[in-house]
Amino acid sequence: MSEERLEPSSATQIDWFASSTDRERQLRAEREQSKLPLGPLDVVHVFWLAGMSCDGCSIAVLGATSPPIEQLLSGSIPGAPKIVLHHPVLSVEAGKAFVRNFEMAERNELGVPYVVAFEGSVADERLAAQSGGYWSALGAEEQEDGSHRPIPTADWLGRLAPNAAAVLAVGTCATWGGVPAAAGNPTGSMSVMDYLGSDYRSSYGLPVVNLPGCSPIGDNITETVMTILLFLQGLGPLPEFDELGRPAWLFQSTVHQQCGRAGFYEEGTFAEHYGEKECLVEVGCWGPVVQCNITARGAINHMGGCMNTGGICIGCTMPGFPDRFAPFYKTPPGSTLSSNSSRLVGSFIRPLRRITQEFQNREPGWGATKDVPSGWGHVKRPSVAKRVVHALYERYQFLGSRKPGDSPYTGGGES
Numbered sequence: 001m002s003e004e005r006l007e008p009s010s011a012t013q014i015d016w017f018a019s020s021t022d023r024e025r026q027l028r029a030e031r032e033q034s035k036l037p038l039g040p041l042d043v044v045h046v047f048w049l050a051g052m053s054c055d056g057c058s059i060a061v062l063g064a065t066s067p068p069i070e071q072l073l074s075g076s077i078p079g080a081p082k083i084v085l086h087h088p089v090l091s092v093e094a095g096k097a098f099v100r101n102f103e104m105a106e107r108n109e110l111g112v113p114y115v116v117a118f119e120g121s122v123a124d125e126r127l128a129a130q131s132g133g134y135w136s137a138l139g140a141e142e143q144e145d146g147s148h149r150p151i152p153t154a155d156w157l158g159r160l161a162p163n164a165a166a167v168l169a170v171g172t173c174a175t176w177g178g179v180p181a182a183a184g185n186p187t188g189s190m191s192v193m194d195y196l197g198s199d200y201r202s203s204y205g206l207p208v209v210n211l212p213g214c215s216p217i218g219d220n221i222t223e224t225v226m227t228i229l230l231f232l233q234g235l236g237p238l239p240e241f242d243e244l245g246r247p248a249w250l251f252q253s254t255v256h257q258q259c260g261r262a263g264f265y266e267e268g269t270f271a272e273h274y275g276e277k278e279c280l281v282e283v284g285c286w287g288p289v290v291q292c293n294i295t296a297r298g299a300i301n302h303m304g305g306c307m308n309t310g311g312i313c314i315g316c317t318m319p320g321f322p323d324r325f326a327p328f329y330k331t332p333p334g335s336t337l338s339s340n341s342s343r344l345v346g347s348f349i350r351p352l353r354r355i356t357q358e359f360q361n362r363e364p365g366w367g368a369t370k371d372v373p374s375g376w377g378h379v380k381r382p383s384v385a386k387r388v389v390h391a392l393y394e395r396y397q398f399l400g401s402r403k404p405g406d407s408p409y410t411g412g413g414e415s
């Protein structure tokens, strides 16, 4: 490698103390100079706004592992542009320097596309303004009389959404209103979709993308961002969304369809108390009707997730949450019919399965009547009745096929 190649000529021109927006512009120029094999977009800005939120969605995205946020921010995923994140809690910039990035986006001065991620619900700021206050704000702007007015995050959403490449509603408060929009709330909170209206389309033609969950699974957020980025790069198809703007591949199945306790439900065995291993429907689980992938994906790094750790589903990903799922921890009305049907079928199927299980737990050489040579405990020989049932079962199992060990000429067993 020549000395000339080792010289960081363009890097020395970067002002590392400039705002993140300016720094990115300089870095971009440097990258273009060095002709790295990048896609059509090398940088996308993400403006994270927080409305009526608990910051839980921010914490969730920090825990993502597939892909992790670090890879998105460092631009180290092949084919994907680097993300420059402007986040009220995570950004190192503060004050005017931080707000300037938002102002540049509003004036369309970034020179590259940007995405808006909104966490929390959108409060009705007209209600707060009646008493001279505000519900949630970011930065302040000078008024004609020289005073400063906090800028509500709802206003920022209205200002940035029209030119955004995409608007992501992150978490149930942003997607459907969530807890801040529950009955009796004084804030007039609503979802991003309610705020922007059904006619809203981003500059790339997308309606609001909804990523529900309270809090959402971090991987659901970063994976969706990743698929949108690859689409913007022209490297992937537009990901499939359902009629409510949820990523279809993440939210088309119910929790129940992927739950590790579904086998207990199917056999009609139910927990009566928390801490038991069986299906939790009778202690208040709404999983059979709730669209969520947490039991399959886990909460963080494929670990945890409601029923996986003993909790019930209270429907936190659903537009009806929380009011339509109240009161929590009470048996959902529909389960009276469905769980009793499972009980009835299960009472017949379960004993038959246990018989088959008993025989499949024996090596073929042990047959049905030999003792099991285990030093761990005494294994009882199957009763005559069970042997008859199993003989019928096996006859049906090998109907039209050859049982391993049978002679192809005589049809008889070898041992």
Ligand code: SF4
Pocket: 255, 256, 257, 259, 260, 261, 262, 263, 265, 278, 279, 280, 281, 285, 286, 287, 288, 307, 313
């Ligand atoms: S615990 Fe809930 S989600 Fe799991 S099997 Fe039972 S009802 Fe379905």
Ligand code: SF4
Pocket: 213, 214, 255, 290, 291, 292, 293, 294, 295, 306, 307, 312, 313, 314, 315, 316, 317, 318
């Ligand atoms: S399983 Fe239910 S309560 Fe748990 S995250 Fe999914 S929707 Fe929310």
